[in-house]
Amino acid sequence: MENNIILGKQDGTFHAHVWYNNSHDIFRNNIIATAYKPVNMPRGPWGEAVDNNILQTPGQESPGPATVLQKASGRDEHSILAEVLFMDPGKGDYRVKETSPALPLGFKNFPMDQFGVTDPKLKALARTPFAAGTSAPQTQMAARDPALRDFLGAKIKNVIGLGEVSAYGLPGEMGVIVVQVPAGSAADKAGLKQGDVVLKWQNRDIGSVDDLLKNYGGGVKGSKASLSVWRTQHEVIVEINVE
Numbered sequence: 001m002e003n004n005i006i007l008g009k010q011d012g013t014f015h016a017h018v019w020y021n022n023s024h025d026i027f028r029n030n031i032i033a034t035a036y037k038p039v040n041m042p043r044g045p046w047g048e049a050v051d052n053n054i055l056q057t058p059g060q061e062s063p064g065p066a067t068v069l070q071k072a073s074g075r076d077e078h079s080i081l082a083e084v085l086f087m088d089p090g091k092g093d094y095r096v097k098e099t100s101p102a103l104p105l106g107f108k109n110f111p112m113d114q115f116g117v118t119d120p121k122l123k124a125l126a127r128t129p130f131a132a133g134t135s136a137p138q139t140q141m142a143a144r145d146p147a148l149r150d151f152l153g154a155k156i157k158n159v160i161g162l163g164e165v166s167a168y169g170l171p172g173e174m175g176v177i178v179v180q181v182p183a184g185s186a187a188d189k190a191g192l193k194q195g196d197v198v199l200k201w202q203n204r205d206i207g208s209v210d211d212l213l214k215n216y217g218g219g220v221k222g223s224k225a226s227l228s229v230w231r232t233q234h235e236v237i238v239e240i241n242v243e
Contacts, residue, residue, distance in 0.1 A: 003106075028106070040195070066080050157179055174207050176212050178198065
């Protein structure tokens with residue numbers, strides 16, 4: 001990904017997730033509106049090259065090092081925080097001025113009418129560009145509890161947001177992520193692993209942590225129950241003891 005302009009308070013950034021440690025991916029010479037939002041990423045350095053990016057920082061005339069990006073990626077040695085100096089964002093012109101600090105980083109202006117929706121009929125129906133620093137239209141999703149909960153000695157949480165849905169390869173915002181599995185815990189002995197997503201209890205859908213705990217609490221003590229778990233893009237059946 002090179003020479004892009006990514007705006008919006010929620011989605012105006014790099015949503016890096018589930019890379020291999022030796023990935024050769026590249027993210028450079030981009031303008032972004034918010035700090036990176038990684039999902040399930042290994043510790044940096046990320047990819048082959050993540051650098052020369054600029055984090056739009058209104059009012060910051062003197063560029064400074066993009067420490068917040070460096071801490072996330074383990075790279076971004078030359079990336080900066082600064083006012084980008086767009087031409088006329090209110091009218092959808094996101095080219096940068098000749099004095100913009102984005103240009104010395106390697107960013108290059110491109111025409112504002114040669115990307116996105118180009119068919120005249122469709123263009124008449126498309127949303128107009130939003131102003132710099134404002135939010136793009138967001139997909140509305142029901143609020144879900146982000147708290148960590150205990151289950152068989154492990155820590156679990158709800159799947160939340162499109163980032164986690166994408167990272168785990170799920171069909172929607174559903175299921176329960178296994179966040180931590182201490183060695184020797186009942187979860188560990190049953191075969192649950194960090195990063196598993198529990199989707200079913202005895203073939204019944206598990207939409208949330210509350211669903212999982214309710215089913216466990218209502219189970220017959222001393223019996224076994226099967227969990228359908230999504231692990232590295234395939235289904236695994238794990239049997240647990242109800243105690």
